[in-house]
Amino acid sequence: MKKGKLVAISYIFAMAAALLTTAVSFAEVTEDSDAKKVHSVVTLNDYEARARNHEDAAKEMQTKAQEQKRLLEQYKAKSYLYGRQAQDLQGHAHALARKYDNAAKAHIREAESYRGMAIQLAEDTFCAPPTKTEHC
Numbered sequence: 001m002k003k004g005k006l007v008a009i010s011y012i013f014a015m016a017a018a019l020l021t022t023a024v025s026f027a028e029v030t031e032d033s034d035a036k037k038v039h040s041v042v043t044l045n046d047y048e049a050r051a052r053n054h055e056d057a058a059k060e061m062q063t064k065a066q067e068q069k070r071l072l073e074q075y076k077a078k079s080y081l082y083g084r085q086a087q088d089l090q091g092h093a094h095a096l097a098r099k100y101d102n103a104a105k106a107h108i109r110e111a112e113s114y115r116g117m118a119i120q121l122a123e124d125t126f127c128a129p130p131t132k133t134e135h136c
Contacts, residue, residue: 038123041087047115048118050110051118052111054114055108055111055131058111059104061107062101065096065097065100068097
């Protein structure tokens with residue numbers, strides 16, 4: 001019986017904590033336009049940081065793909081050194097190179113997407129609506 005009460009009380013506290021954090025997260029400061037600009041700048045920096053992270057990950061994936069392609073060429077050129085495993089090693093290296101290439105392309109697309117969101121946010125935040133032009 002004590003275990004059941006303990007579980008019930010801990011469940012109630014967990015739900016109360018969840019509701020409290022949800023209520024706090026929905027509270028926003030919307031009175032001050034400067035606070036909105038600061039929030040937008042932080043978000044703009046976040047977009048830029050995410051874009052850089054994706055670009056770095058893309059470079060890393062391209063490096064790994066080049067390494068696998070180099071290994072694939074080695075496996076093809078000197079397959080006699082690897083015996084029966086040569087074809088398996090070639091297939092594995094080819095698959096990894098393709099996987100890393102696809103991952104690099106996906107990271108590049110994500111980086112471009114975040115760059116576009118950052119540009120759009122900058123235009124929406126820092127350009128006055130009456131004078132807003134194509135490039136502000």
